[in-house]
Amino acid sequence: MPIRLLLFGAGVALSLVTVVIARAERGFSTALTTSHGLSALLGAGWALLIGALAFGRRTSARRTGLLLFLAAYAWFLPEWDNPGTTSSVVFSLGLALNAACPAAVGHMALAYPGGRLGSWPARALAVAGYAITVGVQGVGTAAYFRPQTQGCSECPRNWWAVADASARAQSVASLGVQAGTAWLLALIIFLAFRLVTSSPAARRSTGLPMLCALGYFTAVAASYIHSLNRGFLGSDARDGQLWQVQAGALCLLAASLIVEVVRAGLRQRELTRLVIDLGGTATPSRLREAIAERLGDPDLQIAYPVGAGDLHVDAAANPVALPPPHGRTATTLRRGDSHIATLVHRPGLLDSPSAIEDLLSGARMALEHERLHAESLAQLAALRASGARIVTAGDEERRRLERDLHDGAQQRLVSLALGLRLLRMRSTTPARRLDLAEAELEQAVSELRRLARGLHPVLLKEAGLAVALEALGQTRDLRIEDVPRVRYSDVVESTVYLLVARMSENRSTTVSVDSRDGQLTAHVTVKGRLPDLTDLADRITTLEGELISHTEQDETRVTARLPLRCAGRLTRG
Template sequence: MRWAIAIACVLAAVVGVALLAEAQQIDFERLPAGGRPILYIGVVIAWGFAGVGAYAHARRPENHTGALMVLVGAFIALTALQFFDQRLLFSIGIIFDTVCISALVHLLLAFPTGRIDGRWPRYALVAAYTAGCLQVPALLVNECPDCPSGNPMLIEESEVVAAIIGLPQGVLFLFALITTIVVVLHRRQTSTPLQRGGFEPVLLLGAVIITLGLVTVVSNVFSVGPTTALQVAFFATFALLPAAFLLGLVRTRFFRTAAVGRVIERLALDPRGVRDALATELGDPTLDVLYWVDGRYVDRDGHPRTPAGTLTEIEHEGRRVGALVHDPALDSEPDLVREAAAAAALALENQRLEVELRARLEALRASRARLVEAGDAERRRLTRDLHDGAQQRLVALMIELQLAREQFDAQPEAARDLLDSAFANAQEAVGELRDLAAGIHPAVLSQRGLDAALESLASRSAVPVELDSTLDERLPSPVETAAYFVVAEALTNVAKYANATHARVEVRRENGHAVIDIRDDGVGGARVGEGTGLRGLGDRVGALDGALEVQSPRGEGTLVRARIPLRAP
């Protein structure tokens, strides 16, 4: 794109210099309407579009408006070739006489985003370029009385074929120009105040140019022919268009600076009104402010939010503090949004601290609610397990002992069998009660500490586990219990879901915290909120003022890390 723009600018410059150098030798009498003023105005137009377009592209290379302006400037320069006496150059100038209007239509339809959005603008664009390209077949059948030494492209003159080509050409241009006027005026009506201040000069002047061009086309269709005054007025207005674009760029920068200044003033009066200040000055009533807390976005009440819409992140001192969710129309002014957001970053950071506190309180309430629910569910499970397991075996034991006592004298062999069965039931009941007790709090953890309990977990794991513990003394009991269940749940998930061949458990002290890492080489893709297991562990760790972190990129294994303060609340 840069090379194409450079070549187009060089082309406009070379043609302009050549025209100015040959101005004294040009025969202006043979030109239909206009003369020496048209030549000088044309050079100004070509250079103006090329220069302003190159500047606009350098400033905003992602926006095609600058490239389109350079294209218009190059086409206008080629149009000016009809001032020369050479037949071929004159023919090229006649061809681009209409194509430059097509390029101007393209520029106005695409301004200010550089894109063609909407069905009717696309129709107008196709019609404009089709009409411009019809100039070539028109020259093949139409004698050019103004061409020096005749039309070099003429194959055979035919008024009928020329009319067949000229009529649709005029209709297509008429449709393209009228549609462009409607689109331009509608765009002005629907733009925000800041946008209107930036491109209003271009749109209004463009509407005037299109209107004059429309009058010119109509006069050609009805064979009236444009007058010298109309030609000069059209080209003089055209010459102002690059200045209008430049004025639009300057006004955009001015209004952006003013808007950022007003944001700062409003925040100085009301530091809490970040959202209202930005929404007012950016002209977007739908704008919303989100805050970055604990690796996710939350609203001002601390509730988690998934951004929906165009997002602009806000940073303060290199850290992400939040984001603006705004209307996609503001995408045409990304610098304005970023500068306004930067002006509000300090106030947003202060608000973020308050929101972070509310978010933590909200998370604590939810966590406590889940803990209560989990506790109730666990009690119901224990009741069911006791009823269906150990309780039934103890009832069977009582019945067998009763029958054995009744048959002890009369049938000693039968009584002995009943006692053997009762002893087996007693053993099973003791085993089930031991398993239940281990699920509540494993005995090995109380008696021998976390290292021994983790060794027991590793030995029973379905996946080979490497254990690395650097604890030189026992941790507080609540911390040991939480660490044990974090490892137990994580290893269970590794065996069930990870398709891993190896796992590693590491326990260490770090800056007043117990840090427990469980890594595997499985498929990854785990998330804290997707299952009740990891979420329950998060609640358990959070109850001790700790934090649970899960890193699980797809195909790269999973890391579950728990950080628990050693002085738990």
């Protein structure tokens, strides 16, 4: 059985015991000496109990529910200092806690809606409330009151009494009324200021309960002000009227909390319905659109944490900048220690903890699912970026090797060939071996130049793809139909060049290149069998492109598509 049901049952039992105690000596009972007082006593107390039972069902409001139970118990306790009771324990509790209800309700209002006192002024007011109502007005006054010496020989024993000093008891009671008046005015000002300065979303969520609480505290403050002249809280006709106003305000407070629970349930069902309606057709933007529609912010963003760093991405794995720009705010959604997502929205939408709880209750599973999907997309993008960096590094290494061969080994071989030629010219006799060495050396230089061009042609880096392909066509059976004389990223140009070079080796080849809509497309057609293009297919896939081949009779057409924007971004990373 949930603890709140046990607390509710205890509160009902407490109310029935209170009625029995009040009837023991009707003349000392505020409820029974006031018109419709018994209805006010039970109505306000049971309303608080029902409100605590309903409000405590919400996970984020369990502390507030416990404070409401405490306020309901404190509402019944002023009847317990009735001299007609035969229990000294009950009588002593009544003396100590007869003024504690405003402190309990004040604690609840200061901690509403999450049940935690969020600021030092709120904590100071809560502590001051208990210290004044229980410490000064309750135990402090009772410490100098012995009913038997004050003409009540049949009264139960006061366990708090340490001395019989009626004048000091009166002084302490007067001090308690004065301090209580100041405390109530400070509490009213603090709660009103917090309500006025809160965001529109927070006012919509907490405004009605706070107005009802302010009404209750105003009635209690009026009762304290009415008691300032006499120096103690009494029970005359005006006090009875103010007490009934307090009971009505507490009933309205409980009703407003129940209304808030119903509204929260409707909001949760609405959001849940929106999420469910997405069904299996959900796209990376549908959940964002559903939550944006629910919160009324079309520019809302959902940022999911990725990895152990501070990287956040949206549902399509695009980076989201945090903290947000000026005019926007970020709200982190958590479940326990798990960081589910961060919403970037306009200020004031999720200032209330209850609004965050409603959002999590309705869309947590959908957010978790999309977070895992975004994380997998981010990991895939990181893998592709890593592959693109490897491709770029390979191109750089080929360029370095080509430069080293051209500037190093090739130059040395050319110098050696010149030395052999000079040596042969100076020789007076035929030198067949020098002729053979010179021929071998020239062949070595020719092969070295061909190897360097195969690694990475200089023209590709200096003049671009079109010029490099034209130079390649001078040494091969290569017909160039159309290649734009524009520059692309290094990795795209080198990929197309390697494809054409591989396919045109020892084959009649035709090539055309065009670029549109952020994509470069190269069509290469060869006669005869297609060479092995596995490594190039892997390279193109790494760059988020595709390689397609189609064969008809003895002709094969290969189409390579490369995204220009993606390839450029990855090569820079």
